[in-house]
Amino acid sequence: MKQKITIKTIAKELGVSTSTVSKALKDSHEISKETKDKIQAYANLYNYKPNSLALQLRNQKTKVIGVILPKIVHHFFSTVIMGIEEGAIEKGYHIMVCFSNESYAKEVETLKVLSNGSVDGLIVSIANETLKNKDFKHFTDLVSEEIPLVLFDRVVDDILCDKVVVDDVGAGYKATKHLLDNGRKRIALITTPKHVNVGTLRRQGYEKALIEEYIKTDKNLIVEIDENSDVRKQIEFVFNQEIDGVFAVNEIYAANAMRIAKEKGLNVPKDFSVIGFTDGLISEYSSPSITTIAQHGFTMGKQAVELLIERIEKETEVYSPKKIVISSNLKLRESTKPSS
Amino acid sequence: MKQKITIKTIAKELGVSTSTVSKALKDSHEISKETKDKIQAYANLYNYKPNSLALQLRNQKTKVIGVILPKIVHHFFSTVIMGIEEGAIEKGYHIMVCFSNESYAKEVETLKVLSNGSVDGLIVSIANETLKNKDFKHFTDLVSEEIPLVLFDRVVDDILCDKVVVDDVGAGYKATKHLLDNGRKRIALITTPKHVNVGTLRRQGYEKALIEEYIKTDKNLIVEIDENSDVRKQIEFVFNQEIDGVFAVNEIYAANAMRIAKEKGLNVPKDFSVIGFTDGLISEYSSPSITTIAQHGFTMGKQAVELLIERIEKETEVYSPKKIVISSNLKLRESTKPSS
DNA sequence: TGTTAACACGAAACCGTTTTCGTGATTTTT
DNA sequence: AAAAATCACGAAAACGGTTTCGTGTTAACA
Structure with a gap:
């Protein structure tokens, strides 16, 4: 140069x-x-x-925010990034983006590297493997070093820091209630393994809605997807039961379920209703288009970064972690048009 | 802290x-x-x-690569990011990601901020507005400051730097040829305005394939989408002509075209073929699934970052810009199953 | 005319690290 | 026993800025 x-x-x-x-x-x-x-x-x-490095060294701040995501080729996460970036730029910050690829080891490594002074704070959504391990030492260490940290979407309560989440229970409830209101009785749930807490919370909402209608939850209607083996096969399994609707905790599962339903000769939405999570392009462009729970990723990102920057710039010693809950809402589409 | x-x-x-x-x-x-x-x-x-800042100042390098993209909530670009990040990490670099949001002003601003020493080099895909303006001074300035720069996908030849592109002409040709081979005669092209060079190149491929079959290109079959007004309406326009197939330069246009075709009572792929660009989730999950040109975004990202790092680390004074052309290939799906 | 204030600028410390070059104290060599 | 080599460490400069605190010169005041 x-x-x-x-x-x-x-x-x-x-x-x-x-x-x-x-x-x-x-x-x-x-x-x-x-x-x-x-x-x-x-x-x-x-x-x-x-020279910005000289300034950063002198001022002891970088005006950079580290962002660690499990993945990026994913509508929800890329939407969140948009929100984070917009919020950051507005306040004169830039973002440094890294991916854990759902791996515990890479998450630990990345966290270590970024916390050596190259960023003023971090926004993270926890990797699946870490949630499974339940080993959060790298996060608690960060907290005790008093490096500003905001967790979003995939959060754990044991880590004492600010958090931004969607109202997963409420969302699961709304989705299921909507299917029930459409007259569905045997509603399958396609969810994640239990360690992924968002899946678990959405499931609670599902069960709550069923209980309110005096429907007993049937274990056979619930499938926890293991992403390491054939997703489609696992979803097909639930179609062995007699079902008239499905609530999937993300749009890929929803799209798969709908495709299987159609292949089985079921007419969506006449005989069968489908509802997904994450209001991405798949839901919008599949046919019929799929009703979803909109997660407001952009809002989440923006709230997260605002929370973080406030934390970075406030010199207040006493600090009690905040948790922002973003309410989600139903985006009605063709896959749940009321069965006449 | x-x-x-x-x-x-x-x-x-x-x-x-x-x-x-x-x-x-x-x-x-x-x-x-x-x-x-x-x-x-x-x-x-x-x-x-x-403290990494102190090291960066002393070593006069940051081990950070700046990435500026027009947008992120987009399958192709998020895939590219994945590739860039993976390649960067392998070589001990991190990436700083910014978005121009297709805006000229933001691109200029971001470029200025990142070139003050906070990154060792830059990977950029040019904003639409800039392509329209044809004002590339911010890039040529960068080049004359000898800050390593790699352009990808949306590139312009006037900027003397390394580039990574897909074989857009070839891809357009392959797509059109495939439709012709399926017996389609009146093939619509849904493309971008002329200033978006990738659109123009793909169009050249389209025209080349038609010429080979002695088909005269019909201006009425070509629509250049203006993203600022109703995309669907513009696509519908082309259905006023009698057409039996469509080649769209991205998957959103393809999905829209297919939906309109179906609404008009055309059976895809029996009466009508659809082929898109960008092998994203929409193409995969729509029904029928859509044949596309796979762009290999991950490979592009990885090649771009490797090129950049080589440039950063090689102290050779004489340097002739390279251009890497990634060949794209057809991903056959249901929307172009041969009409019997 | 002597004192003070305002002006315009420079010296030096500082941010955290690395690295070159001394240097005093041992140890080895002759 | 004197010369040379080795050892173990420190001083200082450097990276590129900012900022505090002088300080010499001039202008204003009593």
Whole structure:
């Protein structure tokens, strides 16, 4: 890379001290107009830009926020990133994005690297493997180092930090209630393994809605998907039962379920209703389009980053972690058009 | 944030100089075993981590790569990010991600901020507005500052830097040829405005395939989508003509076209074929699933970052820009099952 | 005319680390 | 026993800025 122009260069070239240059560039009253003009003209001519590393070192802050996501090729997470970035830019921050790829080891490593001073704070959604392990030491260490941290979506209560989540129980309830209202009686649930807490919470909502209608939850109608083996096969399994609707905790499962239903000759939404989670493009463009729970990823991201920046910039010693719950809502589409 | 432990702290605490601490932590032979043990033990105990800002300043490199994308909630771009990140991590780099949101102003601003020393190099896909403006000064400035830059997908030849693109002409050709081979005669093209060069290139491939079959390109079969107004309406327009197939330059347009075709009572793929670009989830999960040109975003990202890092680390003064062309291939699905 | 204030600038410390070059104290060599 | 080599460590500069605190010169005031 070309030799960059620095304050020193300018100082030497113009026969003044670095302090004078620094002050002149900040339009300090200490410096005479002529000197300022001369220095500023020179700086402009040679396109001087203050070296941000030097400033970061001096100010002891980077104006960078680290973001660690389990994955990115995913509508929800990419929407969240959008929100985080927008919120960050508004406050003069930038984001450094890393992925854990759902791996515990990579999450630990990334957290370690980012917490060595390269970022002012972190926004994280926990990797699946970590949730399974239940080993959160890398997070609690971060907290005890007092590095600002905000967890979102996939959070755990043991980690004492700010959190942003969707109202998963409520969402599960709304989704199931909607199916019941449409007259469905035997509703399958396609969810994640228990360690993924969002899945568990959505399941609670599902069960709550059923109980209210005096329907006993039937274990055979519930399938916990193991992403390491054939997802489609596992979903097909539930179709061995007699069912008239399905609530899936994400849109991939929902799309798969609908496809299977159609292949089995079921007419969606006439004979069979489908409802998913994450209001992504699949739900919008599949046919029939799929009713979903909208997660408001953008809002989540924005709230998370605002929370974090507040935490970073507030020097208050006493600090009680906040938890923001974003309410989700139903996005009605063709897959649950009332069966006449 | 808690007061971080530094080399100075250790030095003072242990009554040695900072140089000794620094050397001891690097296991230098200059330091006696006892002193090293003592210092290392202390560092471990208090969980000392070298401040990365100080290192970056001293080494004059950040090991960070800036990435500027037009958008992220998009299958292709998020796949590219994955590739970039993986390649970066492998070489000990991290990525700083920003979005231009297709805006010229934000692109200029972001480029300026990132080129002040916070990154060692940049990977960019140009914003639509910039392509329309044809104002690339912010890029050429970067090049003349000799800041390593790699452009991908949306590139322009005037900027002298490394580039990674897909074989858009070839891809357009393959897609159109495939439709022709399926016996389609009146093939609509749904593309972008002319300033988006990838659209223009794909169109060239389309025209080339038609010419080979002695079919004259019919302007009425081509629609250039303006994203600022109703996309669906614009696509519908082309259905006023008699057509038996459509080639769309991205999957959203393809999905829309297929939906309209179905609404018009056309049977896909029996009466009508659809082929898209970007092998995303929509194409996979819509019904019928949509044949696409796979863009290999992951590969593009990885190649781009490898090119960039090579450029960053090679101190060779003479440097001739490279252009890597990634060949795309057809992913056959239901929307173009041969009409019997 | 002597004192004080305002002005315009520079010296030096600081942020946290690395690294070159001394240097005094041992140990080895002759 | 004197010279040379080795050892174990420290001082200081450097990376590129900012900022506090002088300080010499000039202008204003009594």
